[in-house]
Amino acid sequence: MPRRVHTALLLCALLLATGSSRAQRYTFKNYGQGQGLDNLNIQAVTQDREKILWIATQDGVFRYDGYRFTPYGRAEGLPAAYIEAVTIDPNNVLWATSSAGAFFFRDGSFHPVASDIPLNFKRGSSVASSSRGGEMLANVNETLFSIVPSGTGWRAVPY
DSSP states (O other), X not given: OOHHHHHHHHHHHHHHHHHHHHTTOOOOOOOOGGGTOOOOOEEEEEEOTTOOEEEEETTEEEEEOSSOEEEEOGGGTOSOSOEEEEEEOTTOOEEEEXXXXXXXXXXXXXXXXXEXXXXXXXXXXXXXXXXXXXXXXXXXXXXXXXXXXXXXXXXEEEO
């Protein structure tokens, strides 16, 4: 292959590689206590349909609407400060888990999931939506629970 053709191909490859890397630029912004995120020990993050970020920390849940952080803690129904996880179900319901149990968010506050067996969520425990509509599944201390609607709230029963 002539040297000019080889050089031209190499130049084209470099230009293509440079052009594609420009198309994949990301912007990162740091948030902390100065912006209202009072606890930097983040355990989990999820986003709802309205593009609100919900952040589980060792000091409650924080809501970020793109402008400011709003804390949710004991006054909003979370009896434990250390929140293990947050998730959004297919109906756009926010769920939070802690050593004090599972909680769903409604009307500006968190409400406990009823259970005859204590739901003590620790690291490694999880909650997720099931393929059956309106049901959540929880793995707590190596036991699988089904969380189903019950009256005006939710109830966890062994699966």
